[in-house]
Amino acid sequence: MTYYDFDSFRHDAKVLAQKVKSKFDPDAILGIARGGLTLAHFLANALDIRDCFSLNSIHYEKSKKLDTINIYNIPDLSKFKKVLITDDIIDSGESMVAIKKKISNMYPNLEIAVATIFYKPKALMLPNFTIKEADDWIEFFWDLSLE
Numbered sequence: 517m518t519y520y521d522f523d524s525f526r527h528d529a530k531v532l533a534q535k536v537k538s539k540f541d542p543d544a545i546l547g548i549a550r551g552g553l554t555l556a557h558f559l560a561n562a563l564d565i566r567d568c569f570s571l572n573s574i575h576y577e578k579s580k581k582l583d584t585i586n587i588y589n590i591p592d593l594s595k596f597k598k599v600l601i602t603d604d605i606i607d608s609g610e611s612m613v614a615i616k617k618k619i620s621n622m623y624p625n626l627e628i629a630v631a632t633i634f635y636k637p638k639a640l641m642l643p644n645f646t647i648k649e650a651d652d653w654i655e656f657f658w659d660l661s662l663e
Contacts, residue, residue: 522657528647533562542600551604585614598627609639
Protein backbone atom coordinates (compact mmCIF):
# COMPACT_ATOMS: atom_id res chain seq x y z
CA MET A 517 0.00 0.00 0.00
CA THR A 518 1.21 3.50 -0.84
CA TYR A 519 0.30 6.54 1.27
CA TYR A 520 -0.44 9.71 -0.72
CA ASP A 521 -0.02 12.84 1.42
CA PHE A 522 -1.49 16.33 1.14
CA ASP A 523 1.72 18.05 -0.01
CA SER A 524 2.07 15.60 -2.91
CA PHE A 525 -1.59 16.10 -3.78
CA ARG A 526 -1.31 19.90 -3.68
CA HIS A 527 1.68 19.83 -6.02
CA ASP A 528 0.09 17.28 -8.37
CA ALA A 529 -3.23 19.17 -8.48
CA LYS A 530 -1.39 22.30 -9.65
CA VAL A 531 0.40 20.35 -12.39
CA LEU A 532 -2.86 18.69 -13.42
CA ALA A 533 -4.64 22.07 -13.54
CA GLN A 534 -1.96 23.41 -15.90
CA LYS A 535 -2.38 20.38 -18.19
CA VAL A 536 -6.17 20.73 -18.25
CA LYS A 537 -6.07 24.50 -18.83
CA SER A 538 -3.67 24.20 -21.76
CA LYS A 539 -5.55 21.46 -23.63
CA PHE A 540 -9.23 21.36 -22.58
CA ASP A 541 -10.42 24.43 -20.59
CA PRO A 542 -13.72 23.01 -19.26
CA ASP A 543 -16.94 24.92 -18.50
CA ALA A 544 -17.74 22.69 -15.52
CA ILE A 545 -16.18 20.02 -13.33
CA LEU A 546 -17.91 16.83 -12.26
CA GLY A 547 -16.30 15.07 -9.30
CA ILE A 548 -17.00 11.41 -8.69
CA ALA A 549 -17.99 10.93 -5.05
CA ARG A 550 -16.14 10.26 -3.01
CA GLY A 551 -12.63 9.92 -4.41
CA GLY A 552 -12.89 12.65 -7.03
CA LEU A 553 -14.41 15.35 -4.84
CA THR A 554 -11.20 16.73 -3.35
CA LEU A 555 -9.58 16.91 -6.78
CA ALA A 556 -12.72 18.54 -8.26
CA HIS A 557 -12.63 21.23 -5.56
CA PHE A 558 -8.93 21.98 -6.05
CA LEU A 559 -9.20 22.08 -9.85
CA ALA A 560 -12.31 24.27 -9.70
CA ASN A 561 -10.36 26.77 -7.60
CA ALA A 562 -7.22 26.59 -9.74
CA LEU A 563 -9.17 26.97 -13.00
CA ASP A 564 -11.61 29.53 -11.56
CA ILE A 565 -14.64 27.40 -12.40
CA ARG A 566 -17.75 28.01 -10.31
CA ASP A 567 -19.79 25.17 -11.82
CA CYS A 568 -18.47 22.24 -9.81
CA PHE A 569 -20.79 19.26 -9.40
CA SER A 570 -20.68 15.72 -8.11
CA LEU A 571 -22.27 12.40 -8.88
CA ASN A 572 -22.18 9.15 -6.99
CA SER A 573 -20.67 5.95 -8.30
CA ILE A 574 -20.17 2.90 -6.15
CA HIS A 575 -18.02 0.03 -7.42
CA TYR A 576 -15.89 -0.62 -4.31
CA GLU A 577 -16.70 -1.29 -0.66
CA LYS A 578 -13.49 -0.29 1.14
CA SER A 579 -10.89 -2.16 -0.97
CA LYS A 580 -13.32 -4.87 -2.19
CA LYS A 581 -14.54 -4.54 -5.77
CA LEU A 582 -18.29 -5.08 -6.13
CA ASP A 583 -20.07 -6.91 -8.98
CA THR A 584 -22.19 -3.86 -9.86
CA ILE A 585 -21.63 -0.19 -10.68
CA ASN A 586 -24.27 2.08 -9.18
CA ILE A 587 -24.32 5.58 -10.75
CA TYR A 588 -26.77 8.16 -9.39
CA ASN A 589 -27.27 11.84 -8.47
CA ILE A 590 -26.28 12.99 -11.96
CA PRO A 591 -26.53 16.79 -12.22
CA ASP A 592 -28.11 18.72 -15.08
CA LEU A 593 -25.23 19.36 -17.50
CA SER A 594 -27.39 20.56 -20.42
CA LYS A 595 -26.05 24.14 -20.47
CA PHE A 596 -22.38 23.15 -20.72
CA LYS A 597 -20.17 22.34 -23.70
CA LYS A 598 -17.09 20.89 -21.99
CA VAL A 599 -17.08 18.98 -18.71
CA LEU A 600 -14.10 17.58 -16.86
CA ILE A 601 -14.83 14.45 -14.83
CA THR A 602 -12.47 13.93 -11.88
CA ASP A 603 -11.63 10.93 -9.76
CA ASP A 604 -8.73 9.97 -7.55
CA ILE A 605 -7.72 6.89 -9.57
CA ILE A 606 -8.69 4.84 -12.57
CA ASP A 607 -8.15 1.31 -11.36
CA SER A 608 -9.91 -1.22 -13.61
CA GLY A 609 -11.56 1.61 -15.57
CA GLU A 610 -14.96 -0.09 -15.38
CA SER A 611 -16.59 2.68 -13.34
CA MET A 612 -15.31 5.50 -15.54
CA VAL A 613 -16.33 3.71 -18.74
CA ALA A 614 -19.86 3.30 -17.32
CA ILE A 615 -19.99 6.91 -16.10
CA LYS A 616 -18.80 8.35 -19.43
CA LYS A 617 -21.28 6.19 -21.32
CA LYS A 618 -24.19 7.26 -19.10
CA ILE A 619 -23.27 10.98 -19.26
CA SER A 620 -22.72 10.80 -23.05
CA ASN A 621 -26.10 9.13 -23.56
CA MET A 622 -27.83 11.80 -21.47
CA TYR A 623 -25.88 14.71 -23.05
CA PRO A 624 -24.71 13.62 -26.53
CA ASN A 625 -23.33 17.05 -27.47
CA LEU A 626 -21.18 17.34 -24.36
CA GLU A 627 -17.41 17.13 -24.77
CA ILE A 628 -16.06 15.09 -21.86
CA ALA A 629 -12.52 14.70 -20.58
CA VAL A 630 -11.31 12.78 -17.53
CA ALA A 631 -8.67 13.82 -15.01
CA THR A 632 -7.28 11.60 -12.26
CA ILE A 633 -4.25 11.72 -10.04
CA PHE A 634 -3.45 8.03 -10.47
CA TYR A 635 -4.14 5.46 -13.17
CA LYS A 636 -3.33 1.83 -13.78
CA PRO A 637 -2.01 1.19 -17.30
CA LYS A 638 -4.06 -1.99 -17.76
CA ALA A 639 -7.37 -0.16 -17.14
CA LEU A 640 -10.15 -0.36 -19.73
CA MET A 641 -9.66 3.36 -20.36
CA LEU A 642 -6.99 5.87 -19.45
CA PRO A 643 -7.68 9.42 -18.29
CA ASN A 644 -7.09 12.34 -20.64
CA PHE A 645 -5.13 14.07 -17.87
CA THR A 646 -3.21 12.29 -15.14
CA ILE A 647 -0.08 12.48 -13.02
CA LYS A 648 1.03 9.14 -11.63
CA GLU A 649 0.91 5.47 -12.48
CA ALA A 650 -0.23 3.22 -9.63
CA ASP A 651 1.00 -0.29 -9.08
CA ASP A 652 -0.64 -1.03 -5.75
CA TRP A 653 -3.44 0.18 -3.46
CA ILE A 654 -3.27 3.93 -2.72
CA GLU A 655 -4.27 5.27 0.68
CA PHE A 656 -5.15 8.95 0.22
CA PHE A 657 -4.73 11.53 2.97
CA TRP A 658 -8.51 12.04 2.94
CA ASP A 659 -9.17 8.35 3.71
CA LEU A 660 -10.03 9.15 7.30
CA SER A 661 -11.65 6.42 9.37
CA LEU A 662 -13.16 6.82 12.82
CA GLU A 663 -12.54 3.16 13.65
